[in-house]
Amino acid sequence: MDPEVAKKLLREGATLVLLDIPPGSEFGMDMVPHNTGEKFKGIKLIPPGLHFVFYSSVSSAGTTAPRTGFFHYFQGGEVLVKKWDRIAEDIQKEEVSQEEVEKFRSHLEGDLDRFLGVYAYHDWRRWISLTKHISEDVLKRLQPESGKIYSATPFEPLHFLSERSGHREVSAGDPAGKSDPIELKEAAGTAVRYTPFPKHKYPDNASPAEITHHSIDSTYLLDTLLAACPEEGGLLGELQFAFVCFLVGHSYSGFEQWQKIIRVLCTSADAVPRQVDLYDSLLSVLYFQLREIPSDFFVDIVSRENFLTATLSELFRNIAEAGTGNADPGLESLKKKALRFKGSIGKLFGWSFDEEPDDEQPVVVDLAEQN
Secondary structure (H helix, E strand, C coil): CCHHHHHHHHHHCEEEEEECCCCCCEEEECCEEEECCCCCCEEEEECCEEEEEEEECECCCCCECCCEEEEEEECCCCEEEEEEECCCCEECCCCCCHHHHHHHHHCCCCCCHHHCEECCHHHHHHHHHHHCCCCHHHHHHHCCCCCCEECCCCEEECCCECCCCCCECCCCCCCCCCCCCCCEEECCCCCCCCCCCCCCCCCCCCCHHHHHHHHHCCHHHHHHHHHHCCCCCHHHHHHHHHHHHHHCCCCHHHHHHHHHHHHHHHCCHHHHHHCHHHHHHHHHHHHHHHHHCCHHHHHHCHHHCCHHHHHHHHHHHHHHHCCCCCCCHHHHHHHHHHHHHHHHHHHHHCCCCCCCCHHHCCCCCCHHHHC
16 A cells, blocks of 8 residues: 555544454455454454445354345544344444444554454555445435345244234234245345336326337436436436445345346437436446456346347447437547447457347348248
8 A cells, every 4th residue: 555545544544343243254345355363353444435344154164144234434534333243143233332432443543453454445446436426315315224235135024923922913814824834024124225117118198109119218217217316426326336236245136226227228319418428427337337247247147138238239329329410529429438438348248239139130031931
């Protein structure tokens, strides 16, 4: 680390103190995972801003639990103290008192310092490129009430035992309470509050012609999503939030939301000429995201439907054809940027964006056979 950077982080860097996490547990911040040792008590020299803390407990048999994590906006010089709950095998829900926080702050330059790992500053720029649009307001809107991101969805019984009678509460459709197996539901407060997508891609009372148009061009749906995201850059912030939840938090719901938002942005041809800044930023967001995805990911998930090559092909086509005859400098700059991005990603993954998908190629009919 550069000496000047180190001095600045000593003055302004934040500290995460994590007590009693079992040795051998997986623990990480942002992009870098570690396995904890006997003396590990946290991370120091954390740059102020948004970070993602993740962890997985490891059993005595060496089995690693599903990953759990949480986002936190660290303030300059902040000391965040968390305690491990050995019974729940998770970080305690209860907040640590300010008095206890100040006690740990007073020990930062003493006996506590040697038990703290140093933030992986060499990966910080990568992290910034993936989270630039996730403002504090975006984070507050999206994160679950529990504050935690789960790779494995927590479930709880749909019906609970009555504390007084010891009998299970039953529904009207199951008066005998004999349903088997026990019905489960997603645990309250654990779902990420992603922006819901409308049931239809077209407005109410749309004509048949309008329904056809909106089914092909997603601009109406994009406008609906943008209106539902009150923050400046809120939709791109949600796109980045979902991607981090998927890439680092191992949350499949994050992948699903990321995929849905990308599909809408890439298929909104009418929006490109009037949303030049949005699409300029989108290209930058996608550039950094795609460089972080493991190459085998495309074999395992995305290429099953040829999702990215198909949607990006449509995005590049929409940008290239946007505002034909329009001499707007911003739009021309966007077109040049899209060409550079297209070439870079095509070279990186060996993708071709100029071939038409099979379902869009012309169909050749042999009239002689029909006769």
